[in-house]
Amino acid sequence: MGNFNPFKFNGRIGRLEYIGYGIVWGVVVLVGKLIVTGGTGNEANASMGGTLAFLPFVVVVLIATLSYGARRLHDFNQSAWLYLLMFVPIVNFFMALVLLFAPGTQGPNAYGVRGQ
Numbered sequence: 143m144g145n146f147n148p149f150k151f152n153g154r155i156g157r158l159e160y161i162g163y164g165i166v167w168g169v170v171v172l173v174g175k176l177i178v179t180g181g182t183g184n185e186a187n188a189s190m191g192g193t194l195a196f197l198p199f200v201v202v203v204l205i206a207t208l209s210y211g212a213r214r215l216h217d218f219n220q221s222a223w224l225y226l227l228m229f230v231p232i233v234n235f236f237m238a239l240v241l242l243f244a245p246g247t248q249g250p251n252a253y254g255v256r257g258q
Contacts, residue, residue, distance in 0.1 A: 148206030154217040154256045155210060156246055163210045167203055174199055216253035217246035 146163070155163070178196045212222030227237045246256060 148202060148209050151209050151212050151222065152216075152253070153213050154246065154251075154253050155213045156217060156256055157214075157242065157244075160210055160214045160241060163206070167206055171203060211241060214241050216251075217256060218244050219247045219251040219253065 174196060208225065211225040211228065215222050215224050224237075228234045230237075249255070
């Protein structure tokens, strides 16, 4: 898991890494939400200060999501700009399926070798 750096946008990651990172960040978000809401998970219990303190964390998660999506697209030799399709309703569902299930390019491609 040498590609865990959420601020790195170059390189490639495979399907299993992409799924694994999604699970890791999902758990991190859940734990953060529980901390901000005092363990209830109910946003109504979050203080304004706690919510504002959570904002930088949300920015890091957003950057990580963009980073891993870009590298997943690089794995099948596509531009990271295609990740913008994730913001288009209905298309985002199919894009998510592509990111989860499309096989990567075997060997090196224009974005390097997987795992570097």
